[in-house]
Amino acid sequence: MPKFIFVTGGVLSSLGKGILVSSLARLLKGHLSSLGKGILVSSLARLLKGHGVNASAMKIDPYLNCDAGTLNPFEHGEVFVTNDGFECDLDVGNYERFLDIFVRSEQNFMMGSVYKTIVEEERRGGFLGKTVQLIPHATNEIKRRIRLAAGVTGCDVLFVEIGGTVGDIESEIVLEAARQMKFDGKHGDVVFVHLALVPRIITGEQKTKPFQHSVKALLSRGITPDILVARSDEMVSEAAKEKISLQCNVRKEDVFCSPSLKNIYALPLVLQEQGIHLNIAAKMGLKLKKKDLKQWTALVKKMDALAEKGRKVSVGVVGKYATMKDTYMSIFEAIRHAGLANGVCAEGVLIDSDDIESKKTDLNGFDALLVPGGFGSRGVEGKITAIRFAREKKKPLLGICYGFQLSVIEFARNVLGWKDADTTENNSRTRHPVIDILPEQKTVKEKGGTMRLGAQKTLVKPGTLAHKMYGANEIWKRHRHRYEVNPDAIGELEKAGLVFSGRSGDGRKMEILELPGQCFIGSQYHPEFDSRLGRPEPMFNALVKAALKRV
Ligand code: GLN
Numbered sequence: 440m441p442k443f444i445f446v447t448g449g450v451l452s453s454l455g456k457g458i459l460v461s462s463l464a465r466l467l468k469g470h471l472s473s474l475g476k477g478i479l480v481s482s483l484a485r486l487l488k489g490h491g492v493n494a495s496a497m498k499i500d501p502y503l504n505c506d507a508g509t510l511n512p513f514e515h516g517e518v519f520v521t522n523d524g525f526e527c528d529l530d531v532g533n534y535e536r537f538l539d540i541f542v543r544s545e546q547n548f549m550m551g552s553v554y555k556t557i558v559e560e561e562r563r564g565g566f567l568g569k570t571v572q573l574i575p576h577a578t579n580e581i582k583r584r585i586r587l588a589a590g591v592t593g594c595d596v597l598f599v600e601i602g603g604t605v606g607d608i609e610s611e612i613v614l615e616a617a618r619q620m621k622f623d624g625k626h627g628d629v630v631f632v633h634l635a636l637v638p639r640i641i642t643g644e645q646k647t648k649p650f651q652h653s654v655k656a657l658l659s660r661g662i663t664p665d666i667l668v669a670r671s672d673e674m675v676s677e678a679a680k681e682k683i684s685l686q687c688n689v690r691k692e693d694v695f696c697s698p699s700l701k702n703i704y705a706l707p708l709v710l711q712e713q714g715i716h717l718n719i720a721a722k723m724g725l726k727l728k729k730k731d732l733k734q735w736t737a738l739v740k741k742m743d744a745l746a747e748k749g750r751k752v753s754v755g756v757v758g759k760y761a762t763m764k765d766t767y768m769s770i771f772e773a774i775r776h777a778g779l780a781n782g783v784c785a786e787g788v789l790i791d792s793d794d795i796e797s798k799k800t801d802l803n804g805f806d807a808l809l810v811p812g813g814f815g816s817r818g819v820e821g822k823i824t825a826i827r828f829a830r831e832k833k834k835p836l837l838g839i840c841y842g843f844q845l846s847v848i849e850f851a852r853n854v855l856g857w858k859d860a861d862t863t864e865n866n867s868r869t870r871h872p873v874i875d876i877l878p879e880q881k882t883v884k885e886k887g888g889t890m891r892l893g894a895q896k897t898l899v900k901p902g903t904l905a906h907k908m909y910g911a912n913e914i915w916k917r918h919r920h921r922y923e924v925n926p927d928a929i930g931e932l933e934k935a936g937l938v939f940s941g942r943s944g945d946g947r948k949m950e951i952l953e954l955p956g957q958c959f960i961g962s963q964y965h966p967e968f969d970s971r972l973g974r975p976e977p978m979f980n981a982l983v984k985a986a987l988k989r990v
C-alpha cells in the first residue's frame with residue numbers, strides 16, 4: 440500500500456510549496472528502497488518505460504475550475520500539459536523536472552472537477568434517496584482520486600500538495616479529506632508537512648507568530664502536522680525554531696527550513712543537509728538505501744559555478760505577459776538546462792512585445808530570441824517584428840506554438856509579399872489565411888479541455904537541422920493549440936524557402952519549421968515541457984549553441 444505525505448501551506452501562497460514538494464520527492468527518490476513486491480513490480484515496469492520512481496507527487500487545486508486550461512496565465516502562471524493531454528498547474532512541471540518523470544493527468548485535479556463528478560452522478564440517480572453532502576461524498580471522491588493517483592504512478596510514497604493556504608474556504612474540504620486519510624490509515628501511513636512563512640522585519644528579527652497562527656488553523660481542522668518547514672529568506676535561527684517548536688507542539692528536530700535560494704535545484708540538497716528525509720523515513724517506517732544525489736549535486740554545483748563566472752547567454756523571450764515570469768516557467772527552465780549542457784549560464788529575459796512595437800527594446804542586446812505560445816491579437820505585431828529582425832539579422836530564433844505560427848505569418852508577409860497574411864484566430868477575413876483552424880476544431884464549442892492536447896507523433900525529415908537535432912525519425916511532443924499551418928499555403932511557403940522539417944504522423948499538420956543556413960527554428964508543439972536538468976530539449980540546445988557561436 441502506498442503511503443501519503445500531505446503538504447499544506449500557511450500565511451500566504453507562492454511560498455514555494457511546489458518546489459518543496461518536488462525537492463522532498465527528489466530527495467526521497469534518491470534514498471528510498473522499494474517497500475513491497477507488488478509495488479516493486481509496478482515500479483520496475485515503470486522503470487522499463489523510463490518513468491519509474493518510488494516517490495511521486497500530485498497536486499490538488501481547491502479552485503472551482505475543472506482544470507488550469509481556462510485560467511489566465513498572467514495570474515496563475517503557465518498552463519502545463521501532461522503527455523496524456525491534461526492542462527494543469529505549473530507545479531506539475533516542477534514534479535516532472537525534479538523527478539525526471541512524466542506526470543499523468545490523475546496527478547493533478549481541481550475541485551471543480553470533483554464537484555462536477557458528484558453532481559453528474561446525482562443527476563444520473565447514483566445517490567437516489569440520499570442527501571448529497573460535502574462529507575462524505577466530496578471527501579470520498581477526493582480520497583478516491585488521491586489513491587488513484589498513487590495507483591497509476593505505482594509509487595511507494597505519494598506527496599499530495601494541497602494548493603492555497605490553510606484557512607481558505609475552498610480548501611476546507613480537501614483538508615478534511617486529508618484528515619480522514621490519516622484517520623483511515625495505519626500509523627505512519629500518512630504524514631503532514633506544513634510549510635509557512637517566517638518573515639524578517641526591519642529590525643532583522645525573524646518573526647514566528649504568523650507561522651504559529653497557521654499551525655493553529657491546521658490544528659483547528661483536526662490536523663496535527665508532523666513536520667514543519669519554515670520558509671524564510673535565510674536559514675531560520677535556532678531561537679526561531681525553538682519558538683515554533685514550543686508553540687506548535689512539534690519537536691524541534693522536526694522543524695526545518697526552506698530558505699530562499701538563487702538556484703531552486705539546490706533545495707533537495709539544502710533539505711538533505713538538514714536531514715529531513717531521515718525524519719520522514721522514521722515517521723513512516725521507510726527503509727532508506729544508502730544512495731546519494733551525486734549526479735544532481737554535480738549538476739547544481741556546475742550551474743552555480745557558471746552563474747558565478749561563466750559566459751552569459753541572454754535569450755529574449757518576447758511575451759505579452761511581460762511582468763510575470765511564471766507565465767513562461769518551463770521555457771525559462773529549459774533555457775537554463777540548455778545553458779548548463781553547453782557550459783554557459785543561459786538566462787531568459789522577458790521582453791514585452793508592446794515595447795518592441797514602440798521601439799523601447801533594442802533586440803540587438805540579446806544573443807537569441809524566443810517567441811513563446813499565446814492566444815489572441817494583443818502583442819502579435821511586436822512578436823512578428825522580433826521574428827523579422829531575427830530572420831533578417833540571422834539572430835538565432837525559436838518560435839514555439841503561437842511563435843511557430845507567427846514565424847509562418849512573418850515569412851508569408853515579408854518573403855512571399857502577402858502583406859495581409861494572418862491567422863484566422865485574429866483575422867477571419869484575410870485573403871491569406873496561412874494559419875487556420877484545425878478541421879477537427881471547427882465544430883468545437885466548449886473552451887475547457889477541447890484543444891489539440893498532449894503528446895502527438897511528429898515525423899522528422901531526414902537531412903534537416905531538426906533531424907540532426909533530434910537524431911530520430913519520430914518524436915512524441917506535447918501540444919496545446921486549435922490552429923495550424925493552412926495546408927493550402929504549404930506549397931508556396933516551401934517554394935519560397937521555408938522548410939517544414941517535421942510533420943504529424945498523418946503528414947497533414949506542420950510541426951517543425953526551419954530556414955536553411957541559420958538558426959531560425961520553430962515547433963507547433965511545446966518542447967519546453969520535455970527539458971530536464973542534465974538533459975536539455977534539442978530545440979533549446981540548438982538555440983543556445985547557435986547563440987554561443989555569436990557571443
Ligand atoms: N493560439 C494558437 C492556437 O490556438 C497557439 C496556441 C499556443 O501557443 N499554445 O493554435
